Amino acid sequence: MNRKIPTDPQRSALMARVRQRETPAERTVGRLLRELGMGYRKNVRALRGSPDFANRSRYWAVFVHGCFWHQHPGCPRATIPTRNRAFWEAKFAANRDRDARATSALRRKGFRVVTVWECQVADAPAVKSRLSKLLKSGGVDVR
Ligand SMILES: [Zn+2]
DSSP states (O other): OOSOOOOOHHHHHHHHHHTSSSOHHHHHHHHHHHHTTOOOEESOTTSTTOOSEEETTTTEEEEEEOTTTTTOTTOTTOOOOSTTHHHHHHHHHHHHHHHHHHHHHHHHTTOEEEEEEGGGGGSHHHHHHHHHHHHHHOOOOOO
């Protein structure tokens, strides 16, 4: 996409936060994986979509998605800015499309893939049991 990102102060602040190296949600997911004894590497560029956490020999990958940027379906945080709406809709559609293609490419290679949404991390025990079930036994992810 070669359209310029609109500059408005609120949005710039939001984007600055997004560029942080590690989000609080990612920190929590990393801690849960360590508690489960699941070794991982972070931001694995060798895999499609650069999963936030992955173990290539054990064939699992975890994406931690911000609800706004990745437009968590039905989530109150998944708002679309009213200013430059067409720009944001196109950007979000591209993000969603990229996410879906990364997940299916990894699954075709035999990876178990879990997507953890930022808002779900507030209930850490639920995320932990989902990671545990899914990554240890292999199964079908629930969004
Ligand atoms: Zn959400």
